[in-house]
Amino acid sequence: MLLVNQIRDNYAGVLAGLQKRNFQNAEAILAEVLSLDDLRKSSQTQRDQMQAESNAISKQIGMLMREGKTAEANEIKERTAQIKIQIKELEDQNSTAEESLKALLYTIPNVPHSSVPAGKSAEDNEVVLENGEIPVLYEGNQPHWELIKKYDIIDFDLGVKITGAGFPVYKGKGARLQRALVNFFLDEAMAQGYMEIQPPILVNEDSGYGTGQLPDKEGQMYFASADNLYLIPTAEVPLTNLYRDVILSEEDLPVKNVGFTPCFRREAGSWGAHVRGLNRLHQFDKVEIVQITHPDKSYETLESMSSYVQGLLQKLELPYRVLRLCGGDMGFTSALTYDMEVYSAAQERWLEVSSVSNFETYQSNRLKLRFKGEDKKTQLAHSLNGSALALPRIVASILENNQTPDGITMPKVLQPYLGFDKI
RNA sequence: AGAGGAGUGGCAGAGUGGUCGAAUGCGGCGGUCUUGAAAACCGUUGUACCGCAAGGUACCGGGGGUUCGAAUCCCUCCUCCUCUGCCA
Numbered sequence: 001m002l003l004v005n006q007i008r009d010n011y012a013g014v015l016a017g018l019q020k021r022n023f024q025n026a027e028a029i030l031a032e033v034l035s036l037d038d039l040r041k042s043s044q045t046q047r048d049q050m051q052a053e054s055n056a057i058s059k060q061i062g063m064l065m066r067e068g069k070t071a072e073a074n075e076i077k078e079r080t081a082q083i084k085i086q087i088k089e090l091e092d093q094n095s096t097a098e099e100s101l102k103a104l105l106y107t108i109p110n111v112p113h114s115s116v117p118a119g120k121s122a123e124d125n126e127v128v129l130e131n132g133e134i135p136v137l138y139e140g141n142q143p144h145w146e147l148i149k150k151y152d153i154i155d156f157d158l159g160v161k162i163t164g165a166g167f168p169v170y171k172g173k174g175a176r177l178q179r180a181l182v183n184f185f186l187d188e189a190m191a192q193g194y195m196e197i198q199p200p201i202l203v204n205e206d207s208g209y210g211t212g213q214l215p216d217k218e219g220q221m222y223f224a225s226a227d228n229l230y231l232i233p234t235a236e237v238p239l240t241n242l243y244r245d246v247i248l249s250e251e252d253l254p255v256k257n258v259g260f261t262p263c264f265r266r267e268a269g270s271w272g273a274h275v276r277g278l279n280r281l282h283q284f285d286k287v288e289i290v291q292i293t294h295p296d297k298s299y300e301t302l303e304s305m306s307s308y309v310q311g312l313l314q315k316l317e318l319p320y321r322v323l324r325l326c327g328g329d330m331g332f333t334s335a336l337t338y339d340m341e342v343y344s345a346a347q348e349r350w351l352e353v354s355s356v357s358n359f360e361t362y363q364s365n366r367l368k369l370r371f372k373g374e375d376k377k378t379q380l381a382h383s384l385n386g387s388a389l390a391l392p393r394i395v396a397s398i399l400e401n402n403q404t405p406d407g408i409t410m411p412k413v414l415q416p417y418l419g420f421d422k423i
Numbered sequence: 424a425g426a427g428g429a430g431u432g433g434c435a436g437a438g439u440g441g442u443c444g445a446a447u448g449c450g451g452c453g454g455u456c457u458u459g460a461a462a463a464c465c466g467u468u469g470u471a472c473c474g475c476a477a478g479g480u481a482c483c484g485g486g487g488g489u490u491c492g493a494a495u496c497c498c499u500c501c502u503c504c505u506c507u508g509c510c511a
Binding site: 076 | 470473491
């Protein structure tokens with residue numbers, strides 16, 4: 001969430017940024033934030049003063065008691081009763097203001113970076129670059145949901161039988177392809193200095209709040225009610241919450257972590273004709289990279305993460321483009337997001353396979369993720385993450401773009417991991 | 424899952440109603456001494472909020488309560504350890 005001081009010190013900038021996102025009623029909401037914060041401060045100042053007086057009296061009572069002056073002690077005691085009532089009132093006022101302030105801040109998205117284009121929807125995203133050749137497929141090519149049946153490598157019907165829609169079963173070479181991709185992605189990340197982390201895939205409520213899935217996206221997560229745990233929608237949640245309530249020292253920066261996990265998304269109400277096959281699932285595998293950096297370095301880091309993801313796509317020989325998301329299409333918590341899309345020749349459309357974002361202090365403010373520098377001052381770190389990569393659409397595009405009348409050719413980099421070159 | 428024990432500063436560990444944000448030791452940082460280092464000695468060493476500042480307030484696993492006053496008493500939740508049970 002945004003910092004109140006960020007709003008106070010740069011009111012015009014924050015307002016303009018929120019408007020670029022088409023955030024409704026920005027002006028009224030920001031004014032409300034400032035007035036709630038004023039109320040919070042003034043009630044605390046008063047409360048602290050009353051409390052100081054009360055503490056002084058209590059100390060005095062202690063002294064009188066020790067000297068055996070019980071009557072005098074009892075006399076002063078009566079004064080504290082009155083103070084207590086006032087303290088209670090001020091405390092209520094203070095905590096109400098604080099809670100309202102927090103609830104309001106939760107509803108305000110991050111301020112976009114200056115390079116973010118204005119716009120309302122995906123159509124206004126800016127194409128930064130395109131790379132790779134779009135393959136020309138043979139007559140009679142098929143989309144992946146046909147190919148997986150033809151070669152019997154991914155089975156949706158079996159998934160329906162044992163779980164439900166959106167939970168595919170990977171078989172034989174299909175399963176092997178999944179494992180090869182995961183290993184390839186992890187090995188590549190480690191070669192770039194990321195440390196591999198295997199986190200739990202169920203997380204508690206605090207973690208949900210830490211990265212922003214709660215309170216508003218509650219319906220998107222599967223919930224294990226007997227134990228109050230959420231199935232993670234992305235490894236971002238455990239990987240970033242590792243650093244909740246942590247003060248790093250400056251020399252620990254940048255933190256570079258990578259993790260492979262299954263991801264679970266309820267995707268309530270988002271089913272339709274264009275989300276067939278592997279395009280949208282309830283359970284899928286993803287390798288996620290997370291970095292925690294010094295505020296001065298985060299944009300440099302964002303570029304390097306973007307190039308890293310592009311490198312993966314190049315090695316997989318997939319044609320892709322990079323988009324800079326416009327204000328209206330960005331995620332709630334992001335300040336700048338690049339989406340990587342791979343062209344699927346059989347579906348004749350671009351598929352989003354990665355999203356790389358800089359959250360600046362938006363997440364770290366919620367997480368209380370800070371670092372202490374040479375000057376011994378603690379300040380909020382910047383957090384970034386990106387998919388590197390999510391498997392299903394990568395699998396879909398590999399299958400579709402590499403299909404030939406007599407089989408599907410596997411990218412060269414994967415062959416050592418696969419043990420075969422063709423499906 | 425059942426029975427018992429325990430959670431205090433970076434770590435170890437005292438403190439069982441007031442002068443306790445908290446002894447002491449270790450570690451860290453600064454200094455004296457030294458050619459340098461070690462040792463010794465001296466000083467310093469948590470986080471957050473309010474305040475222009477001086478300063479104030481809160482925090483002893485989390486939350487709630489009793490009391491003029493809580494690290495200390497009560498309730499509740501969480502976590503860890505030991506034993507029993509179950510188990511990849």
